[in-house]
Amino acid sequence: MGQMDINEMNLKLVLILQEWDPFKIGEEGYDSEIADVIKAVNEFHHPTDLAKKIQAIYEASFKEWIPLQACTKVSYKLLAVKMEVTCQI
Template sequence: METSEMNRRAVRILEEWNPFSVGEELHGTEIVAVVAQLHILDHPSDLAKQIQRIYEFSFKKWIPLEKCVEISYKLLALKYEAKCII
């Protein structure tokens, strides 16, 4: 899987997650920031903390870390799938 395909799939996962049930177009900036962190981080807890921080900064609402951990596992599974295929 190419990096661009991994990014597209990660965006779809995050759009479906939509933690605050806002329109997809309203959290594009956060999705881009999370995908960037996905390229840097490899540990679910680290990625989850960044996801929580990114969304809290933008929406001024707190997401329970457990929900962020769940999505971080999905994203990291996608990342490792992409690495194994390359």
């Protein structure tokens, strides 16, 4: 996978996560969480595993719990982007 693909993928992931805005605080409010989630996207391949990790990341920062169903929905979108990029090789 070329560096360009990785950057492009990360950009798409950032946009999905900013748009998600689970706590309705505005797109700019999640920089460190988004960075952590992008790392997790590279580590996890299963939507449920990724969803649990996303849930933990946001909960650690905001002391608020996001329903796993909502996290799973976004994890599918994120993994779809990863698949798209890895399939282009």
